[in-house]
Amino acid sequence: MNAPSTTSAVAPDLAGAVHADVGAYVRRVCVAARAASVPMGRASSKSKNHALAELARGLRQRCDEILAANATDVARARAAGLDSAALDRLALSVKSVEAMAAGVNQIARLTDPIGEISDVRPMPSGIQVGRMRVPLGVIGIIYESRPNVTVDAAALCLKSGNATVLRGGSEAIASNQLLARIIADALGAAGLPREAVQLIDTTDRAAVGHMITLPDYIDVIVPRGGRSLIERLMRESRVPMIKHLDGICHVYVDDDADTAMALRIADNAKTQRYGTCNTMETLLVARSVAGAFLPAIGRIYAGKGVELRCCAESLAILAGAGIPGLTPATDADWDTEYLAPILAIRVVQDLDGAIAHINTHGSQHTDAIVTSHHGRAMRFVREVDSASVMVNASTRFADGFEYGLGAEIGISNDKLHARGPVGLEGLTSLKYVVFGNGEVRGD
Numbered sequence: 285m286n287a288p289s290t291t292s293a294v295a296p297d298l299a300g301a302v303h304a305d306v307g308a309y310v311r312r313v314c315v316a317a318r319a320a321s322v323p324m325g326r327a328s329s330k331s332k333n334h335a336l337a338e339l340a341r342g343l344r345q346r347c348d349e350i351l352a353a354n355a356t357d358v359a360r361a362r363a364a365g366l367d368s369a370a371l372d373r374l375a376l377s378v379k380s381v382e383a384m385a386a387g388v389n390q391i392a393r394l395t396d397p398i399g400e401i402s403d404v405r406p407m408p409s410g411i412q413v414g415r416m417r418v419p420l421g422v423i424g425i426i427y428e429s430r431p432n433v434t435v436d437a438a439a440l441c442l443k444s445g446n447a448t449v450l451r452g453g454s455e456a457i458a459s460n461q462l463l464a465r466i467i468a469d470a471l472g473a474a475g476l477p478r479e480a481v482q483l484i485d486t487t488d489r490a491a492v493g494h495m496i497t498l499p500d501y502i503d504v505i506v507p508r509g510g511r512s513l514i515e516r517l518m519r520e521s522r523v524p525m526i527k528h529l530d531g532i533c534h535v536y537v538d539d540d541a542d543t544a545m546a547l548r549i550a551d552n553a554k555t556q557r558y559g560t561c562n563t564m565e566t567l568l569v570a571r572s573v574a575g576a577f578l579p580a581i582g583r584i585y586a587g588k589g590v591e592l593r594c595c596a597e598s599l600a601i602l603a604g605a606g607i608p609g610l611t612p613a614t615d616a617d618w619d620t621e622y623l624a625p626i627l628a629i630r631v632v633q634d635l636d637g638a639i640a641h642i643n644t645h646g647s648q649h650t651d652a653i654v655t656s657h658h659g660r661a662m663r664f665v666r667e668v669d670s671a672s673v674m675v676n677a678s679t680r681f682a683d684g685f686e687y688g689l690g691a692e693i694g695i696s697n698d699k700l701h702a703r704g705p706v707g708l709e710g711l712t713s714l715k716y717v718v719f720g721n722g723e724v725r726g727d
Contacts, residue, residue: 301485310494313482314449314501317422320477321447325419327476329396332443335474336392339439342466343385350381350466353458354431361455369559373429374455384435387691391439394690397708398445401717412719417712419445420503424495424523425693426451427508431459437506438467438481440693444711447480449502451495453509454487461485496521506706508694511621526706528671528697530621530647531561533679536638536664537577538655539570545676546577546654551584552678553652559623561695562650562672562682566618566628568638574598574631579605590625593617597631618645635660639667646670648697650682671697671704 303309343350354376361374397417404414423446427433434450441448452460464483472478484491496505496517505525507514514529535553537546553564569577574597582602585592586609593613594602602610617628618641632638635653642651652674653664661675672682682705684692689707696702702710 303486303488306486306488306490307494309486310484310491311498311501313484314422314424314495314498316479317447317449317482318501320479321419321421323477324442324447324480325398325421325445327445329398331474331476332396332445333392335442335470335476336388336439338470338473339435339467340385340388340392342470343381343388343435343463346462346466347378347381350459350462351376351378353462354456356458357431357456364455366455370429370455374431374459376431376459380432384432387436388439390690391443391708394443394708396443397712404719409725410721410723414717414719415714416717417709418715420711420713422447422449422502423711424449424451424502424505425508426492426495426505426513426517428453428510428513429456431456431463433508434460434463434483435467436691437693438464440691440708440711442471442476442481444708446711447477447482449482449484449495451484451492454489457485457487492517493520496523499523504701506694524701526694526696526698526702526710528561528647528649528695530697531563531649531695532566532619532621532645532647533562533564533649533682534566534568534638534642534646534651535564535679536568536632536635536642536651536653537570537573538635538638538653538657538660539572540657540660541570541573541577541654542656543573543577543580547581547584549652549654549676549678550581553680554585554590554627555588555625556678556680558625560680561621562679563623564627564652564679565620565622566630566641566645568630568632568641569598570635570638571597571631571633575601578602578629578631579607582607585609585627588625590627593626593628595630598629601631602629621647635663639664642668642670649695650674650679652677652679671695 358375400417401414404412406412423441425437467481468478499522502523505523507517507527535550578601586607591609593611595613648670650672651668651670655661665673684705684707687705692705692707695705
């Protein structure tokens with residue numbers, strides 16, 4: 285690795301390497317990654333899978349070291365006043381290290397997309413035209429808190445034939461440095477360049493600014509962090525991004541919905557986990573069923589301590605049913621990703637009202653309809669402009685693993701280049717290939 289990779293242990297007080305010229309350091313790392321992307325792009329499936337197997341083995345063998353490094357990070361973060369949610373995202377356990385290793389093994393079992401030629405068809409001229417799947421090249425990943433992203437991102441980039449430059453949060457520096465060394469060792473054991481996965485190991489915030497202005501060396505940036513980070517990158521980056529800004533997800537309960545199904549879905553979409561981008565943030569209910577449905581779902585939410593921010597109509601219905609935890613909704617509530625036990629509720633006239641609300645206030649991430657009416661379901665699927673659109677299922681299924689991708693590097697609500705959960709194929713591109721037999725083009 286271009287970043288220091290010869291250190292044999294993580295010092296208890298490690299706080300990130302110090303580089304006199306951060307810009308020059310970041311450039312060196314990215315230049316090395318660009319060079320490593322060439323052999324990675326031609327690496328065989330066998331060698332990539334060998335590296336992944338070595339990585340999974342290394343994670344399991346060095347679990348105690350990983351937990352010790354992580355304990356250093358957690359202690360430093362706690363002393364710095366990080367909140368409990370951030371500490372929870374930062375902390376690793378024996379179970380989470382094993383989950384990382386199992387995830388790496390799972391990625392190894394996925395079909396290698398690189399070199400696959402598809403859609404080959406003959407042309408009147410005699411040539412045959414197809415498309416081949418190829419790596420993007422060098423992927424820069426900027427993320428916060430979660431050390432497992434270091435392993436997940438590296439494994440996905442490795443399997444898809446890309447080199448990657450990782451810039452994790454400063455709060456996880458000791459964990460990430462050790463994980464990066466384990467990854468480099470796995471690459472080396474498989475005969476692949478250690479520089480194919482590199483960590484920007486300084487906590488200097490200027491490193492991100494340099495990273496996002498190097499389009500000659502980084503082909504795409506994948507940001508995984510809060511709104512402020514992504515807004516900054518949108519303003520300043522000269523490198524294309526695969527990103528999502530917000531996860532303002534909706535469930536619409538149609539007047540032709542199965543009530544029991546709608547209750548299960550509305551409950552799960554909000555309360556299965558609060559802090560994820562595919563958690564429902566606004567519940568929309570058709571006016572004709574609101575009087576019966578809202579008290580029933582309101583009791584479920586009340587039992588789980590969910591604060592309900594309601595339009596005037598839903599507020600009257602829920603208050604009349606004696607549901608606690610009610611607050612009148614403001615205009616801002618329709619445009620807010622809470623990531624917390626807070627839910628906005630709005631009564632709409634019908635499907636048209638639901639689609640209009642979603643396309644006005646949603647973030648083009650994930651939205652669902654609960655209905656038994658096929659025609660309305662198909663209208664919802666066609667007309668809601670989101671990366672994932674669901675019929676009779678919880679928004680929580682918007683996930684790479686649940687979609688059969690094996691893993692994901694993130695979820696994109698962009699329209700170019702990838703949309704929805706970004707797995708191996710999302711980290712590749714297509715180029716045209718032409719097969720001929722001496723054909724030349726005439727006038």
